[in-house]
Amino acid sequence: MFDLDNLAEISGSIRKNKLRTFLTGFSISWGIFMFCILLSAGNGLKNGVMSNFETRSVNNVQFWGRTTSMPYKGFPDNRNIRLDEKDLNLVKTQVPEMVDVSGRIRTDVDISYKTFNTSCDFSGVTPEYERIRGIKIKDNQGRFINEIDIKECRKVAVINQRVKEILFQEDNPVGKQFIAGGLGYTVIGVFEEDSWGDGKSAYIPFSTAQLLYNKGWGINEIAFTLQGLETKEENEAFEERLREKLSVLHVFDPKDIRPVAIWNQLENYIQTLGIFNGLSIFIWIIGTGTLISGIISVSNIMLITVRERTREFGIRKALGAKPSSILSSILVESVIITSLFGYFGMFLGVGFGELVHSIINNAGGEEIKNVFQNPTVEVGVAVGAMCILVVSGVLAGYFPALKAVRISPVEAMKEE
Numbered sequence: 208m209f210d211l212d213n214l215a216e217i218s219g220s221i222r223k224n225k226l227r228t229f230l231t232g233f234s235i236s237w238g239i240f241m242f243c244i245l246l247s248a249g250n251g252l253k254n255g256v257m258s259n260f261e262t263r264s265v266n267n268v269q270f271w272g273r274t275t276s277m278p279y280k281g282f283p284d285n286r287n288i289r290l291d292e293k294d295l296n297l298v299k300t301q302v303p304e305m306v307d308v309s310g311r312i313r314t315d316v317d318i319s320y321k322t323f324n325t326s327c328d329f330s331g332v333t334p335e336y337e338r339i340r341g342i343k344i345k346d347n348q349g350r351f352i353n354e355i356d357i358k359e360c361r362k363v364a365v366i367n368q369r370v371k372e373i374l375f376q377e378d379n380p381v382g383k384q385f386i387a388g389g390l391g392y393t394v395i396g397v398f399e400e401d402s403w404g405d406g407k408s409a410y411i412p413f414s415t416a417q418l419l420y421n422k423g424w425g426i427n428e429i430a431f432t433l434q435g436l437e438t439k440e441e442n443e444a445f446e447e448r449l450r451e452k453l454s455v456l457h458v459f460d461p462k463d464i465r466p467v468a469i470w471n472q473l474e475n476y477i478q479t480l481g482i483f484n485g486l487s488i489f490i491w492i493i494g495t496g497t498l499i500s501g502i503i504s505v506s507n508i509m510l511i512t513v514r515e516r517t518r519e520f521g522i523r524k525a526l527g528a529k530p531s532s533i534l535s536s537i538l539v540e541s542v543i544i545t546s547l548f549g550y551f552g553m554f555l556g557v558g559f560g561e562l563v564h565s566i567i568n569n570a571g572g573e574e575i576k577n578v579f580q581n582p583t584v585e586v587g588v589a590v591g592a593m594c595i596l597v598v599s600g601v602l603a604g605y606f607p608a609l610k611a612v613r614i615s616p617v618e619a620m621k622e623e
Contacts, residue, residue, distance in 0.1 A: 227508060231508045231509070232548030232551075235596050236551050236555070237552065238552065239552030239556060241494070242592050243553065243584045243592075245490050245493055245494045246588065247584045253487070254582075255581075266434065266436070266472065267430055267472045268431055268432075268471050269428055270290075271427060271468055272468075273468055274466065275460075275465065276465040279463070290425065292310075294426065304434055304435050305431050307338050307432045308429065308430070308432075309336040309429070309431070310331075311330055311331065311427055312417055312421050312425075313427050314329050315327070318386065318392075320383070320385040323375075323376075325374070327366075330410050330416070331416020332352065333413045334357070336430065338432065344398050344399075345399055351396055351410070361412055363395045364385075364387070364395065365411075367409065368397060369407045370407050375394075381395065381396065381397070392411065433473060506603035513537065513608050537604050538604060545599075545600035549597055563582050
């Protein structure tokens with residue numbers, strides 16, 4: 208039975224063998240610490256990259272016209288492919304996976320407000336574009352384009368935060384008018400930019416952009432969201448079907464991939480998930496290897512410990528000590544050492560991840576957050592790893608100790 212005498216005995220054994228205890232504890236702490244650091248780094252990298260998908264829809268597809276690279280049915284190569292309303296109607300009627308669709312017309316204009324001026328990327332879109340791109344209007348700063356804006360060809364604009372800062376400084380721009388290419392536009396909203404860099408952009412009604420900047424005809428780009436596609440193979444098959452339909456509409460070889468550029472965000476998202484799933488598996492393998500090395504170190508040290516104390520066990524048995532009491536003292540000592548040092552390593556590992564997380568939040572720029580964010584490890588995972596080491600330490604001490612206490616006192620006292 209475990210009592211204060213056993214505790215005093217264990218304490219004395221630990222003080223007597225300080226180096227051995229330190230080496231055992233260091234192996235445990237280091238294994239847990241490195242395990243937590245590896246998981247934290249992997250989680251930080253994954254969280255940073257995946258955060259770039261949070262502000263946009265991950266199931267959207269965009270395509271735009273380019274030039275043909277081969278002749279087809281009497282048409283020469285290097286023929287320009289221009290999208291128009293027929294392409295928009297094709298997506299609406301012949302793409303069953305489509306959820307929302309919008310045309311887009313892009314142009315660069317110089318904009319100004321009072322004494323402030325800059326250049327800006329103007330995009331004419333429909334209301335569906337807000338859902339397609341996952342655009343978020345900033346709190347209490349207006350709205351996105353609606354159907355009435357489209358119907359009446361209003362000269363209104365939704366600007367990004369960068370344009371607001373340049374033209375309107377600290378003022379609320381909603382309801383104010385700025386000049387773009389000699390025309391007045393009223394700001395109806397400010398949206399959160401989801402791209403890196405110093406981009407200045409604004410959205411205006413599609414009908415307005417087509418009338419003013421595209422001579423009333425044509426579309427620069429078509430964007431839409433999908434449903435029902437889950438794998439890379441399904442997305443590749445969908446792109447092939449879409450390209451075939453467009454090749455019929457514009458009369459180009461369906462094997463020619465240059466006439467229409469297709470950018471599939473969902474496929475990129477699936478590929479990114481696959482990369483990080485592979486990275487997670489790799490990190491878990493390395494982390495598990497680190498734990499195993501710690502387990503081996505603990506096992507070796509416990510084996511040496513039991514062997515060194517075999518003579519002591521023989522003396523204690525000769526004095527009447529029961530094998531169970533000798534065995535329990537070894538196991539309790541193993542539990543105490545592995546638990547204390549395991550907790551210390553877990554505390555350092557989790558704490559280091561939280562410290563890095565705090566530094567990034569307080570001093571890190573947006574560029575860092577876009578690739579590395581929240582580098583922490585779940586406490587449950589760290590506790591589970593520590594428990595594995597504790598159990599391994601107990602087992603490492605149990606089997607050699609069981610063998611030692613089974614031998615006779617005379618044989619035990621002959622051990623060197």
